[in-house]
Structures are given as structure tokens and as C-alpha cells.
Amino acid sequence: MTTETSPTAASQTVEPGDPAAADAELIEAPRTARLDTVEVAATTPEKEQPYAALGLKPDEYERIRNILGRRPTSAELAMYSVMWSEHCSYKSSKVYLRQFGKKVTPEMKQHLMVGMGENAGVLDIGEGWAVTFKIESHNHPSYIEPFQGAATGVGGIVRDIISMGARPVAVMDALRFGAIDHPDTARVVHGVVAGISFYGNCLGLPNIGGETWFDPVYQANPLVNALAVGVMRHEDLHLANAKGTGNKVVLFGARTGGDGIGGASILASDTFAEGGPTKRPAVQVGDPFAEKVLIECCLELFAGDLVEGIQDLGAAGISCATSELASNGDGGMSIVLDEVLLRDPTLTPEEILMSESQERMMAIVRPEKLDGFMEVVRKWDVETSVLGEVTDTGRLSITWRGEEIVNVDPRTVAVDGPVYERPVAYPSYLDALQADTTESLARPADDAGDELRAQFLQLVGSANQADAAWITNQYDHYVLGNTALASPDDAGMIRVDEESGLGVSVATDANGRYSQLDPRAGAQLALAEAYRNVAVTGAKPMGVSDCLNFGSPENPEVMWQFAQSVEGLADGCLELGIPVTGGNVSFYNQTGDVPIHPTPVVAVLGVIDDVARRIPSGWQDDGHNIYLLGD
Amino acid sequence: MPTIVVEVMPKAELLDPQGKAVAGALARTGHGSISGVRVGKRFELTVDGPIDDDVKTEVAALAENVLSNSVIEDVVGIHYEQSNAELAEEAVGAASAHHDGYDAPAGETH
């Protein structure tokens, strides 16, 4: 899971020295007042808690109190608030996403080794090889700080791939920006492209494709969707679970700092407020070098069979990793939070739990393998600390300075969050929009050669028809030496096996305008286009990952668009016979009340038994014939 | 030609990968006495005319809006070339003011 926050937040972020800080009891109080332990919470039910500022609704807060049978401690409140945020809990989308798991035939499951719900889906591509891929959004951070936002977007999706046990082998990026001539667009475009270039190139992952689209609807809400592909041998598959009582819980990678604290919930729950100067929240700064070292370190740990379970840290940081690992495993875990290596020693326990510091991983390690584990992390100069161990208590218990500050059933944090069936409404504007066809446009006069010429030039001069080379030239597509196709081809292609030539091909597509007119058909058209782009390279499409970018789920018209899109996509996949293996939902993409066009970005991955037989999109030789297929 | 120096550092609360890498290298090569490193930028601007108040206002704005990115960086110093007499005066003033090690290393003016 990567970190996704909404820019809004801005106005709610508490900065040191800010008078607002006085209200933000959760963040400030522990520095001065006594620790809010489980014991204290049990005896002070009346204490007022800033749940609303953390993005929780009154009934959600009530529910937490019911689950615990007392009020939550401030640390527990921090955990629930981030984990129950839209971004982490999928509370508005869950009821729809289930279709992806239901509308499947046995044939579609044939090659599916890991389906939805894990960090990324895994497909069996034969010859003992498996491939994992996923696309994820980093939209809001990329508007606030385009370079770091986009960079950390790449970093986050790559960690998802590593946590499956795979070696990342390629990245792609699907981008949407505002009007090309808007004064702010240059800031966003160049920052985003430079950030992706910096992080991806520095990680040594070839960029094999993507999309670039300009439309004023994305002006204050650009879309930065990053995709990563990884490969592994079947036996290297790892899952995020904490099994085996007594096994150690180990945090390794970068130190924990005050990055994007509260981002996942305070920030992701609201929409971007208009007017007034934007006060900017703390952003995460990416360190691709640290991530590159982490990749090599993890692969060596996997090769040495030194980890039982592993999870990347993204949004909701340690809150997410501990509660998810525990929920997916034996259910119990005890953590000594003081053991977390800090970059900033003044962090409070709540902040440590919520920090979104990048380039961190959490592993479950057998005690007898801990020495071996430590040897590998030392070789790679990766800082590591043992936080605690797996227990059979069914509780996630976290202590700080010797006192218990969290004692929860981890499933209530990570799995059984709220689920909403939000109201849907057919958009009031839609019939008029659909009726407004080209029929009503004036026809050129018979002698309108000049007019047609001007229109033609306008069309070919459009930013959306332009060559993307100025972007793709900033991306390394040679590194690793296995790139069989990349820009300007319709799909990227990577050789997986250097002996046999076995490879995979990936394309991403979406068209927000089609989706605005008809979200169901729009999603299917995106799927069909990505499917075709993979098929024309000579590869056989095998699976789908999707990133669903929409406005606010609290807007019934947006929710209708979402419902239509998911249904369209699920039906389309059923028809084509390929499963959705995973993906990501990004809501609250809007400026004020105006949502973006629904933009379901669909990635299709296909397999080819020998990349030498790939078909590029360019002319290869003189004298070839040209055929048009289809109608 | 008159020179203005603008100093920009990564915000203290954010990760500074560069500083971290340099600190690591120093530690590995036996310079254990250096416990932390942060790396920022130092701009030298040359101006054609004299450094009057207009120029100072302009540079202060540039420093905030162009030379630094306020989301992730702080302008920690702007030094105008001054007459030596002014310099001396300022330093004497500074001598009686409080100096904070991190925010304003010796000799910083803002």
C-alpha cells in the first residue's frame, strides 16, 4: 500500500508552533501530559478525543468504543483512524470490488496463484516462473509536491512487489494533468516526470510505458498512477502474514521520522478546500537509493529462506503493517514501540504508529534464523530492529516506556472496518451530456478547405496527440537488459527468462471522457484497449490490475459512476476470460465540488513464450503490406 | 560585482537522503566524531546595480519562491554584501543576541 493523502488536509495539518496545535490534543498532549495507556483509557471514559479531526465519523468512533468496551487510547485512536480511512479500508468500494472475485470462471483462475487482497496479485506464467504486477495511485501527494509525490508513488508500488517475494523488473506510469497552457501545469508536469525519472532510474527499473493526458478537469487534481512488475520462481512466493508464536517481528530499512503523519486519515478523508492560501502538510521524501538497497537486501533474505512473512510499509506505516500481519496470521502480536529506530527522537508513540516514512519493511523471522537475517541486513547496511514477536493471544499489544498503549483485536483494525453502501444517484447532467453529440455542430461549407485545414492542424497540434518522447527520454528503458518493447510501442515487454525467451507484456489505458459519458462502457473500453495493446505485441493477455480514480464517494453521482465502472470492468473481464488480480481505489479526486472524470486506469498483462517473436508497432521493412482488421 | 548569498536547507523534520548518505560515508571512513550531516544549497547571485532595498525585497521573495521549495526546504540565510562597517556593527549586535545552533549557525543572517 502506498501513501495517498488528500491535499485538503493542508488546512488541518498541525505544525509545531501553530496555535491550532493546542487543539490537536492527540498530537501534542503526550509530550506534556501523562501517557494515555490502556489502563488510563479504561478509567477515563469521559475524556474527549479528537476523532473528527482524524477523519472518523461519530458513529465510527462509537463503534471503536464498542469494540474495545472502553474508549480507545490515543495510540489506538491513531491506528483505527488511519486504518479505517477510505484509502486503507476501502469502506466505500468494498461492496463493489467483490464482483472481481465473484465474476470468475475456473478458466480465469487457472493461472492465478494469488488473487485480490494481497499486496499484489500473482500469475503463473509457466516454466516455473510467476509474475506479479500492480498499479496504484499517488495523486494527491503529487499535486502538493509533484517531484516527491510522484517519486514516492513509484517507491510504494515497488515495495508492494518486493513484499510478494519478487524481483521488480519494470515500471510504468499513467499520468493525467490539467490544461497544458495553465500556469500551474508546468510545475506539476515537470515535477512529476522528474520524480518518476529520478526514483525509477535510480532504482534501476526500466520504464516500459504509460500514458500522458492533459485535460482541465485534472488541473488541481492530477493523476499519478504507477505500476510495477516483478518476477519470481514459484517457490519464492511470500505472503504478508505473521504465523508461528514466538517468531520475531522485525522492522528494517529507513528510520522512522515525522513524514506524512496523519496523512492517511486526516488527509484522505476530505476534499481539497478552495480559496485561501494552501498551507502545506509535511510530505514524504523518497530515497531511491535506500529502496534499491532494500530490494537487494530483501532478495537475499528470500534466497536464504530467512523470512516467514513480510509486509511493506506505506500509508498508515507501522499501524498497518502490524495489524495486517497479525490479522493474516495467528492473530496475536506484541510490540515494544520503543525499539523503533527513529530519525527524530521527539516523536510521540502516536506519531510513530502513523508515520509514513518511506523505504521500510516489516518481516516475521524465526528466532533461530535471526542471526542469519542480521548478517544479511548488515551486509547491505540496512538498519534493523526487533520490535517484538508473534503471540497466540489474538491481541495486538503495543507498549511504550513499559506501559501498554494498544491492546486490540488486530482484525478489528485491519479487516473488519466499516463497510458502506453509499447512496448512488444517476447523474442529473448525464442525459443532456449524452444528447449533446456532434450532430449539433455546424458542418463546414463546401468550400471550407481552410476551415478543415485549420481544424486538422488544431487536432494534430493537440497536446494529447503529441509525441511523449520528451517524457520517455527521461526514463531509462535499457537497464537490466531485458526490455523487448518500450515507448513508443503499444505495450511494454520484458524478457523473464534469458534462456527460453519467456516474457511478459503490459499496457495501461483509460479514457476519462468516455467514462464521463458512460462509465460502464468507458471502463470496458479501457480494458479492451489495454487488452488489444498487449495482444498486438504477440502476447496472450492473462490478467488485469486496475487503479480506479474517482471523485468523492459521498457524492451519490460519483458513487453511481463508480458502481457502473466496476460492474463494467468485472463483466468485461468475465467476457474476455482474464481475472482482476489486484488494484487500487483512489477517491476524493476533485477540486471543490467538481469531481474529475471517472478515470479507471486498466493495466493488462500478457505472456509470450519467446520475446524474439514480439511484434513492434513500427514499420520494420520496405515492402510490407498494411491491413486493417475489424470494422 | 555585488554578490548576494542565499542559503537553503532541507526542512529539519524531513528526510535528507543526501545528508544521510554522506553521514554514512563519513562514519564508514572513520570520521565518527561527525554525528549528522544535512546537505543544502548555496546560491550566489550577482546583481549589476547597488544592493538597495528594492533588490533586497526582490531577493527575499525569490529566495522563498524560486530558489527554494517551501514544501520541503527552508531559506536559512540571505547575506547581502555589505560595507565592512555594517558587518562589524551587525556582529556586535549579534554578540548580544541569542544564537541557536541549528536554526542559525554562526554568521547567519536572515
Add this chain to the structure above:
Amino acid sequence: MPTIVVEVMPKAELLDPQGKAVAGALARTGHGSISGVRVGKRFELTVDGPIDDDVKTEVAALAENVLSNSVIEDVVGIHYEQSNAELAEEAVGAASAHHDGYDAPAGETH
């Protein structure tokens, strides 16, 4: 914690594409009064112990050999956190010395 600042600039006679790019951007956005920009680095080193002569010698060597590459860069300043009295004294001394705009902008010590 005691802080030491090391300032490094690209050699005056060599290209500085970064500085050129900033200067170009300033000129395009109507800041014609800035005629030149050079971009260098500013390191803040924190040391655990006091800044004694050993530390100073060590840092001076680090500045030359690690923090800068003498083929393409110059160390233009090393500032140790000093007592305010020292600061004042130095500034008074500087007031009687020659100041060259480029090599040592106001407040620089080496």
C-alpha cells in the same frame, strides 16, 4: 548540538549549468537585475563533542577531500559555531581586511 557549516561552490572558471538554468529562469520571469547565478552546496555537520582544534583540522581535511572535489569545486567557507564574543571579534577584524565579492561573500570565513 555544535554545528559546522561547510560551503562548496563550483569553480569560477568552470561551467555551472545549474546556475545558468536558474539565471535563465530568473531572466525569463522578469528578474533582470540578477545578472548571474551560481549554485553550490551547503553542508551542516553536527558533532557530538566540543569543536576543538582536532575537530577543526579533521573538518578542514574532509571539506577538501570528501565534501568537495578539488578538480571542479572550491571550498569557499567553513564556519564553526562560535561564541558570540568570538564572532564579534572576527567581524571587527574583517572590517579592516579586504573583501572580494566573489571569493568571500559577507560573513564568510575559511
Add this chain to the structure above:
Amino acid sequence: MRIGVITFPGSLDDRDAQRAVRLAGGEPVALWHGSHDLEGVDALILPGGFSYGDYLRCGAIASLSPIMTEVVDAANKGMPVLGICNGFQMLTEAHLLEGGLIRNDHGSFICRDQVLRVENASTDWTREFDAGQQITIPLKNGEGGFIASEETLDRIEGEGRVVFRYVDVNPNGSLRDIAGISNERGNVVGLMPHPEHAVEPGFGPDTAAAMRSGIDGLGFFTSVVRRTLVEA
């Protein structure tokens, strides 16, 4: 013929360099930056990448690695050493080669198929080429602008130590279009473009004949492999 390829933290093209050695008929030996052991190799490659994130200065932190002591020693004794991109930057930081590499004049990372002219075909790494020959290999860097003082430039030009020059496009603002240079003896060569990405048909630069079929980079590796075979 054993050619060591050194992996530094942040090296990216190390496995590509190993593949290139293999395709050239040599035996690649993976070496680790933290060791002091060259494992008896006959030649060395410092591969491309972003060692230590390219923080501080490109190649600077890596040039302080333990193994660099042995690299400098071996280079001074005449062992063929090739620095590709980040490896070239390390060689300048270690003062085995003159000048320095700075940010591209246009400020962006650039990845392109680059035409080079081989100016000196008598170094250990260019023997298989002809002087004046044009080759196309990928270039990908953010900080590839070669700079040195006028005096240094005149000197290395005069001594025939400019080994490669950019043709058609100067992609990064390098002075005098210099893409790569050598030491006086001709055993140490550094260049910004990537020969190891142009060694295998299907994965190299486009050529007039077919897409991605360029293998002009192979000559770098066969130059060393064949010479040592002859000597052996």
C-alpha cells in the same frame, strides 16, 4: 579471461556488464565493494548505476569504498579498467582519470541511442574498433557533462586521450563533445554511454536493419577478452 564487475550499493548495470562479458567470451566475476580482494581477475569493470544514490557527487562516495584501493593499485600497474557512466564518475573521483562530470546542461536525465566516434582505437578497451569509426550505443544519465580546465582539455586532447566523442548531438553539454577518455597508458578508460546495453540483438539500440538490433558495444569487451587471449 576473467573480468571482475564490481557491485557497489546502488549499482544498477552490474548484471548487464556481466552479461556483456559473457557474450564477449569472457568469464564475469562478481566483486563486492566492501572487499579488498580482486580475486585474481585480469580486468575490471566499474558498472553504471547510482552508487549511493549519486548523493554528494556522482561516484564520490563509492570512490571511498574499500575495494577502490585495490582498483587504483591494479590500474596503476596496467590492469585494464573500464568505467561506464557511474563507473566513469568514480574513476574521476578517484583521480584515475582527469576532469569531472556534472549535471547535464539541460537539467534532465536523458536516455537515447547515441552516436559516438571512436577517436582512439589503441586503448585496451577499443582495440577492436578503427579510429574514426562511428558506433551507436545507449546513453542514459543525469550528470554526464564532462568538464575540465582548458589546460587539462588541451593536454588530454594532445595526448590522444579523448577516446570517444559525441556525434550529431551533444546530449549533456560535455566540453569539446567528449564522451570518454583514458589514462596515459590506455588501460583505464571511462565513458558516459553504455556499451553493455548494446551487446545482444533484440535488446540494443535501433539500427537501419531492424529495431533494437544494435550490438556496437560488444567491441569494448572483445577488445579486452581477445587481447588477453593473445597474450596468454
